Amino acid sequence: MITESQKASPSLISKLIKMSAHQRVLAFASLIVLLIVFSIASPNFMQTSNMLAILQATSVNGVLAVAATLVIISGGIDLSVGTLMTFTAVVAGVLLTNMNLPLPIGVLGAILAGAFCGFCSGSFVAKMKIPPFIATLGMMLILKGLSLVVSGARPIYFNNTPGFDEISRGSLIGEVLPFLPIPNGVLILFIVAGVASYVLSKTILGRYCFGIGSNEEAVRLSGVNTDFWKIAIYAVAGGICGIAGILISSRLNSAQPALGLGYELEAIAAVVIGGTSLSGGRGTIIGTLIGALIMAVLTNGLRVLSVAQEWQTVVTGIIIILAVYADMMRRQKSK
Amino acid sequence: MITESQKASPSLISKLIKMSAHQRVLAFASLIVLLIVFSIASPNFMQTSNMLAILQATSVNGVLAVAATLVIISGGIDLSVGTLMTFTAVVAGVLLTNMNLPLPIGVLGAILAGAFCGFCSGSFVAKMKIPPFIATLGMMLILKGLSLVVSGARPIYFNNTPGFDEISRGSLIGEVLPFLPIPNGVLILFIVAGVASYVLSKTILGRYCFGIGSNEEAVRLSGVNTDFWKIAIYAVAGGICGIAGILISSRLNSAQPALGLGYELEAIAAVVIGGTSLSGGRGTIIGTLIGALIMAVLTNGLRVLSVAQEWQTVVTGIIIILAVYADMMRRQKSK
Amino acid sequence: DDQLYIPLISKGFQHQFWQAVKQGADQAAKEFNVRVTFEGPDTEAQVDRQIDMLAAALANKPDAIGFAALDSQAAIPLLRKAQKAGIPVVAFDSGVESDIPVTTATTDNLAASALAADKMAELIGNKGQVAVVAHSQTGTTGIDRRDGFLKRMKEAHPNIEVVTVQYGDGDQLKSTEVARAILTSYPKLAGMFGTNEGSAVGVVNAARESKAKDLVIIGFDSGTAQMNAIRSGLMAGAITQNPIGIGYETVKAAVKTIKGEKVPKIIDTGFYYYTAKNIDDPKIAAVLYK
Amino acid sequence: MPLLVEMSGIEKRFPGVYSLRGVNFDLEKGEVHALMGENGAGKSTLMKILSGVYQKDSGTVKVDDQLAVFDGPKAAQNAGIGIIHQELSLMNDLTVAQNVFIGREPRSAWGVIDEKRLNAQASDIFEKMNFDIDPMTEIGSLTVAKQQMVEIAKALSFQSRVLIMDEPTAALNDAEIAELFVIIRRLKAEGVGIIYISHKMDEIKQIADRVTVLRDGEYIGTVEAKETPLSEIISMMVGREVKDETVDIPDLSDQPELLAVKGLNRGKEIKDVSFSLKKGEILGFAGLMGAGRTEVARAIFGADPIDSGEVWVKGKQCHIQSPCDAVAAGIGYLSEDRKHFGLALGMDVRANIAMATLNRFTSSFGALNESKMSSVANDYIKQLGIRTPSDTQEVGFLSGGNQQKVVIAKWLLRDCDILIFDEPTRGIDVGAKSEIYKLLESLAKQGKAIIVISSELPEVMRLSHRIAVMCQGKLTGILPGGKATNQEQIMALATQ
Ligand SMILES: Nc1ncnc2c1ncn2[C@@H]1O[C@H](COP(=O)(O)OP(=O)(O)OP(=O)(O)O)[C@@H](O)[C@H]1O
Ligand SMILES: Nc1ncnc2c1ncn2[C@@H]1O[C@H](COP(=O)(O)OP(=O)(O)OP(=O)(O)O)[C@@H](O)[C@H]1O
Numbered sequence A, B: 001m002i003t004e005s006q007k008a009s010p011s012l013i014s015k016l017i018k019m020s021a022h023q024r025v026l027a028f029a030s031l032i033v034l035l036i037v038f039s040i041a042s043p044n045f046m047q048t049s050n051m052l053a054i055l056q057a058t059s060v061n062g063v064l065a066v067a068a069t070l071v072i073i074s075g076g077i078d079l080s081v082g083t084l085m086t087f088t089a090v091v092a093g094v095l096l097t098n099m100n101l102p103l104p105i106g107v108l109g110a111i112l113a114g115a116f117c118g119f120c121s122g123s124f125v126a127k128m129k130i131p132p133f134i135a136t137l138g139m140m141l142i143l144k145g146l147s148l149v150v151s152g153a154r155p156i157y158f159n160n161t162p163g164f165d166e167i168s169r170g171s172l173i174g175e176v177l178p179f180l181p182i183p184n185g186v187l188i189l190f191i192v193a194g195v196a197s198y199v200l201s202k203t204i205l206g207r208y209c210f211g212i213g214s215n216e217e218a219v220r221l222s223g224v225n226t227d228f229w230k231i232a233i234y235a236v237a238g239g240i241c242g243i244a245g246i247l248i249s250s251r252l253n254s255a256q257p258a259l260g261l262g263y264e265l266e267a268i269a270a271v272v273i274g275g276t277s278l279s280g281g282r283g284t285i286i287g288t289l290i291g292a293l294i295m296a297v298l299t300n301g302l303r304v305l306s307v308a309q310e311w312q313t314v315v316t317g318i319i320i321i322l323a324v325y326a327d328m329m330r331r332q333k334s335k
Numbered sequence C: 001d002d003q004l005y006i007p008l009i010s011k012g013f014q015h016q017f018w019q020a021v022k023q024g025a026d027q028a029a030k031e032f033n034v035r036v037t038f039e040g041p042d043t044e045a046q047v048d049r050q051i052d053m054l055a056a057a058l059a060n061k062p063d064a065i066g067f068a069a070l071d072s073q074a075a076i077p078l079l080r081k082a083q084k085a086g087i088p089v090v091a092f093d094s095g096v097e098s099d100i101p102v103t104t105a106t107t108d109n110l111a112a113s114a115l116a117a118d119k120m121a122e123l124i125g126n127k128g129q130v131a132v133v134a135h136s137q138t139g140t141t142g143i144d145r146r147d148g149f150l151k152r153m154k155e156a157h158p159n160i161e162v163v164t165v166q167y168g169d170g171d172q173l174k175s176t177e178v179a180r181a182i183l184t185s186y187p188k189l190a191g192m193f194g195t196n197e198g199s200a201v202g203v204v205n206a207a208r209e210s211k212a213k214d215l216v217i218i219g220f221d222s223g224t225a226q227m228n229a230i231r232s233g234l235m236a237g238a239i240t241q242n243p244i245g246i247g248y249e250t251v252k253a254a255v256k257t258i259k260g261e262k263v264p265k266i267i268d269t270g271f272y273y274y275t276a277k278n279i280d281d282p283k284i285a286a287v288l289y290k
Numbered sequence D: 001m002p003l004l005v006e007m008s009g010i011e012k013r014f015p016g017v018y019s020l021r022g023v024n025f026d027l028e029k030g031e032v033h034a035l036m037g038e039n040g041a042g043k044s045t046l047m048k049i050l051s052g053v054y055q056k057d058s059g060t061v062k063v064d065d066q067l068a069v070f071d072g073p074k075a076a077q078n079a080g081i082g083i084i085h086q087e088l089s090l091m092n093d094l095t096v097a098q099n100v101f102i103g104r105e106p107r108s109a110w111g112v113i114d115e116k117r118l119n120a121q122a123s124d125i126f127e128k129m130n131f132d133i134d135p136m137t138e139i140g141s142l143t144v145a146k147q148q149m150v151e152i153a154k155a156l157s158f159q160s161r162v163l164i165m166d167e168p169t170a171a172l173n174d175a176e177i178a179e180l181f182v183i184i185r186r187l188k189a190e191g192v193g194i195i196y197i198s199h200k201m202d203e204i205k206q207i208a209d210r211v212t213v214l215r216d217g218e219y220i221g222t223v224e225a226k227e228t229p230l231s232e233i234i235s236m237m238v239g240r241e242v243k244d245e246t247v248d249i250p251d252l253s254d255q256p257e258l259l260a261v262k263g264l265n266r267g268k269e270i271k272d273v274s275f276s277l278k279k280g281e282i283l284g285f286a287g288l289m290g291a292g293r294t295e296v297a298r299a300i301f302g303a304d305p306i307d308s309g310e311v312w313v314k315g316k317q318c319h320i321q322s323p324c325d326a327v328a329a330g331i332g333y334l335s336e337d338r339k340h341f342g343l344a345l346g347m348d349v350r351a352n353i354a355m356a357t358l359n360r361f362t363s364s365f366g367a368l369n370e371s372k373m374s375s376v377a378n379d380y381i382k383q384l385g386i387r388t389p390s391d392t393q394e395v396g397f398l399s400g401g402n403q404q405k406v407v408i409a410k411w412l413l414r415d416c417d418i419l420i421f422d423e424p425t426r427g428i429d430v431g432a433k434s435e436i437y438k439l440l441e442s443l444a445k446q447g448k449a450i451i452v453i454s455s456e457l458p459e460v461m462r463l464s465h466r467i468a469v470m471c472q473g474k475l476t477g478i479l480p481g482g483k484a485t486n487q488e489q490i491m492a493l494a495t496q
């Protein structure tokens, strides 16, 4: 574990820089600028504990954004990520608390439930030819209702499953490296992002994801079963939302059936800020990660500065526009 | 007025049927099916007063959806319609209540404020090359905050402006045709839709709207100042949101500064259910109107049937998917 | 069927507070053998959605209606319509600016959070910094609870500084994030007040995650997580209203009115401050929801 | 010889259009069978049926004497039938190699792609084709010609027994065409059957064994290519004889200068280009693929920003920042890539023809006069022979050549003083081509100044009063038109 993370760290940074140089992840610079500005504005901002809070805050939205990235690169959109997360959390609650099953089954159950819902959305899109917006909007409503139905409209607490909250809050890294108490939730986000990034760039699924997003008809004419792969992409995204479901319910030590609405916009925003095009065909996971971090830093920073809430939203809006504008400028110049 | 509406009514229906036959507005059939099913299921559904309630409920979302349709046909998206509506309502509140200005100024002020915000979004998109999703997401956040700032985070009541609530609640038609007490809000929706429909199909703005949505670069290389027209489209959409702002604040006799979040998804959903493609270049206002009606009928019908609220959302999700699926089927068959 | 039909239009649905109100209403429905439905919009900002719900409820020609107004004026035309149709209206949780409702079953949120302020002052020794995590900047209960707390602090405890009020929309995760940020910017913070279940649980989560030990936390409402926090001492105590009672009294008053009996103009369902000590008192336990 | 493919009695109907009626076609092993016909005759449709993209309404398809039913492109691929589509169908965001092997990536367990092998395999194919390209470049950044070469490479990589080429050379230059013919001859020797569609008549003589002609979706006949004179094939296609004159160069010495370009620079693509154009003159631009002709045109038109240089129109300097400015200054530009830059495919013929001139059809309040627009559109449909059921047909449903005619109509209607036509006859049939040549000549006679960029040397030589030759972003020389210049002189300047 130690060597793993020690190795990972420099290579990640060098990769970031390399990618940034490749004009792919220009949002990176905006993130740095934000961090610098907030550090200057508030001495409390650059504390370890606050940095951890930001990372922690990124974890759930980050995982959802990774899921959304896959779907968006393939030219679709997934509005159901938020309620899907909630639904899988409820499923985990039912399995672990109501049915008293062991932890791994709960986790697996949530991921499989997520993948199944994704499979359904994907089938609506691929087989029934329903526009992704509508298919996943419908799924979002269905899951919003089902979460309430399954949970009986009340939170399910994981009191039977000791250590459940450690999944997100504990720190495996911190145990071996006490000076780096990165919560597991963040570790999981990075693992999910790493795997997703690998899948996107190195596997068939990823290739078809880009291909379908770029020109679905061309891929189909090349003899690829695009329907199958589209469904697979939605199902994988659904499974990732299942991981987010575990993360959030572990953090709250309960499955909150009413949560999740509005999270989809935030996830999609992270994706787009990270440079992924909503029309499909291009995008990176690392960009998405940076997009999610930008949003978390922004929210946290403004809160730490105790900016009045109504102004927080105004400033957030302006900075999101400016951050993306800065990217556009750099991209144009580099051309 | 009488002859006007009497004339309009049959021609509207014949137009609807004709358009439906042209395989453009297939959602129409789904709407009819829904109406029939609910009438059979509940005797209370087909009352005049309930029909009026449905129309009333459609009015605000319908106007927002018309605004969203313009932007979507031009290949963009407008996430700010909901908070833009709220912001214009607050502007009207400030003008009419806080500053005690006469009614027409308040109405005009709201519409102009909307158009100005749309102009800003449009400029972000056209001049700063920011993806529409981000530009309007930023605008949405800015306006959400500004509404709270300007209103002092509390509702502004229109108690100084007697008759303000008549704008939406009164019934000009009802005064001349007592058996048809259609609220003015609905009348305004139909007028807005009619004008928008005319603009889209018969004017240069509409033609460029379709052209830019279909292939922006081709239009630009035809020597058209696409930036100008894109900004114009967003500005017009913003102005229409201003009308929605007047409608909602008149209906509530107050400007509610926290309203509006989430309304953008509903408006976009109505647009897409109505057969407009999110990738731009095709769509109709009449489809949008029907999409908005489908959503309102669905919500109202399930409520009148006293379906438990958690199941209402589930059923809504399923029916939205099925309605769009039915369209797809018909469209394919007619091919 | 000749069962009486009483729809309740509330301010919310998924939130535990409203589910508790629903529970009380269902309880009364069983007791008086009436049919009750319960609906509410997704957020307390959606005033127009609530009016659409009210309109749909009226279409069903109910025998009475329970209504918790999101805005004190917006629904008045529809309520007039109900009055014309002879449908009695029982207001609950918040009143409307009209004499149409036969009664209002509610608690005084201002007084309840003033009590929270007093308890907070007592626990932190009448001086220091405190912060508020509120659940709504525009909803009536949110405003009342925030203002009740702020006003009382200013008037009765001048040595205590309320350093910031921030809003987490009653969403546990968001409130956690908000509270953590507050703890970062005010390391010397002595106490925090969460104005509803989601906010209070968020504050507890944040205190746990950032290992803030000596923070005095006072919450509002109940729910398993909050009650556990109180039992374990993480949270000093919380104010609770009687949501089950509100639901119950609303239906009961409606039934009475339909039968022609008189009801008082205001039904105060009361509020309590509870701590680890009295949480199991039968009187308190009865008003807490899990 | 055994028949590889035998199609008989093929019918296909689209809403409002009878695309194919009872067409017969067969293909032998090792032959090149050319499929000819005017724009909209049904060639592409027939080939899409053979490759499983469309389903036929009736008729039979036999492969190796076995009845075959292709319900999708995969089924046709499995039967050994490969196709290069007329319209490029590539994934712009993927690299060249990724495009070529989409669906057939070399992979290990878990679906992990062996990117190195992928690129190596692609390099192999390109090497065999004598096509110099880095397999790792993104498709979207290539010129149309290079994209076309990638399409060809992709089709070759399937190693099909039947290879359909639907206008593979429309975007190619003589050099690449020669390269392609080498490949075709090699495949032929290997026993591959090739179906070849092209509007470049001289290619037929060079490469085809047999020729089948379609007209209006009907089967006209099959002839031996070697024994049949071109004029006969053309009259089979067009139903009449096509005569084309050679250019007669007018004396323009006393004509005013309409356009002057001075010291144009843009990155590596355009290096110090200067030339001028007189009223009534047709200036041809020749050069190899990537010579920078398109870039010059786009720069003059304001479609791309320039680094330095001046554009003078009618003796006045114009600061052209955007196409909008250019059109206002009287410059029109017909792009070489109709699909991306010329047409709104989802809109109807009428709207596309009027796209550059909408404000001429507006009355008060910006309302459009549809009937006027319709009558104008119909004039052009007649004049250019655009094959469409009506002026309200979606342009995307027209055949490739007819789409091209719609773009031409758009610029004719705009009536600019200076017209830049970039590959104007791409995909246009012989009959229509000579009509368009005559049209350009008459426009010049009316006093317009015209630039024609073309990769077909005969076309440049047929049309131009003067011929500008470009090489690697530089204008290497301007030659006189007509008989005074021969191909070798042009090629010498183009390959400096
Ligand atoms: N998908 C479609 N929908 C409607 N009509 C179509 C469709 N595809 C082709 N057509 C029509 O069928 C006819 C034949 O078209 P096709 O593309 O086969 O012509 P072509 O011979 O390849 O012409 P070109 O030389 O211009 O490429 C044309 O009139 C065209 O408009
Ligand atoms: N969109 C683009 N992105 C990057 N490079 C491009 C792009 N378009 C053209 N180029 C490059 O610019 C140079 C000039 O291309 P251009 O298209 O102007 O040549 P051309 O003379 O018109 O040739 P042809 O049209 O025959 O390909 C080439 O090196 C080409 O690779």
Ligand SMILES: [Mg+2]
Pocket (backbone or CB within 6 Å): D043, D044, D045, D086, D166, D399, D400, D401
């Ligand atoms: Mg063709």
Ligand SMILES: [Mg+2]
Pocket (backbone or CB within 6 Å): D293, D294, D295, D336, D422
């Ligand atoms: Mg070119």
